[in-house]
Amino acid sequence: xxxxxxxxxxxxxxxxxxxxxxxxxxxxxxxxxxxxxxxxxxxxxxxxxxxxxxxxxxxxxxxxxxxxxxxxxxxxxxxxxxxxxxxxxxxxxxxxxxxxxxxxxxxxxxxxxxxxxxxxxxxxxxxxxxxxxxxxxxxxxxxxxxxxxxxxxxxxxxxxxxxxxxxxxxxxxxxxxxxxxxxxxxxxxxxxx
Numbered sequence: 001x002x003x004x005x006x007x008x009x010x011x012x013x014x015x016x017x018x019x020x021x022x023x024x025x026x027x028x029x030x031x032x033x034x035x036x037x038x039x040x041x042x043x044x045x046x047x048x049x050x051x052x053x054x055x056x057x058x059x060x061x062x063x064x065x066x067x068x069x070x071x072x073x074x075x076x077x078x079x080x081x082x083x084x085x086x087x088x089x090x091x092x093x094x095x096x097x098x099x100x101x102x103x104x105x106x107x108x109x110x111x112x113x114x115x116x117x118x119x120x121x122x123x124x125x126x127x128x129x130x131x132x133x134x135x136x137x138x139x140x141x142x143x144x145x146x147x148x149x150x151x152x153x154x155x156x157x158x159x160x161x162x163x164x165x166x167x168x169x170x171x172x173x174x175x176x177x178x179x180x181x182x183x184x185x186x187x188x189x190x191x192x193x
Contacts, residue, residue: 029092036085040078040102047074072114079106094139101129101145108148119152126152130167136174143175147184154188161192 054067082103089096104125110117126149131139146167153164168185175181 026092029088029095032088033085033092033095036081036088036099039084040081043074043078043081047071047078050074068114072110072117075106075110075113079103082106097129097131097139097142100125101142104129105145105148108152119155122148123152130171132170136171140174143171143178143181146171146175147181150188151184161188164188 050067050070054064059067082099085099086096089099104122104127107117107122107125108119111119111122126145129139129142129145130149131142150164150167150171153160153167156163165188168181168188171181172185
């Protein structure tokens with residue numbers, strides 16, 4: 001061998017050190033990601049509690065508008081919390097895909113609650129959560145983000161309908177067990193005759 005050292009005595013320590021470094025790095029990334037998720041989750045819990053209170057009592061239109069504005073603020077704070085975690089993307093596989101899916105889903109949901117919110121804000125994040133090929137089966141749990149992207153494309157008008165249909169067709173093999181995914185796609189097809 002080189003310098004009269006057997007290969008096993010050079011490769012084995014490097015392999016052990018590499019695995020150890022990966023485990024330590026993964027643990028650190030997971031801890032930071034947990035704090036990001038906790039911060040965003042706290043905002044969403046506050047939103048849920050507010051919406052439950054809102055649903056249990058009669059409200060005036062002014063109160064309704066104020067509650068929807070507050071709902072939008074909670075979503076914005078949760079989005080900001082998830083954005084803080086995007087710096088972890090290069091450090092662990094899949095983190096960016098999942099965080100972009102969560103951000104896009106929240107921004108899409110905001111359009112359902114806040115009248116002046118635009119679905120266009122959600123599209124770039126939802127597109128980053130869209131994966132193709134073999135990765136799609138690994139991240140099949142992101143099908144809600146894919147469905148939201150399809151609906152966002154559909155809301156773009158007649159010229160965007162082929163784009164929405166192509167997305168649903170491409171995602172069907174990995175979301176085929178999800179009845180809601182099929183229902184959303186069917187709703188679009190029925191709406192378009």
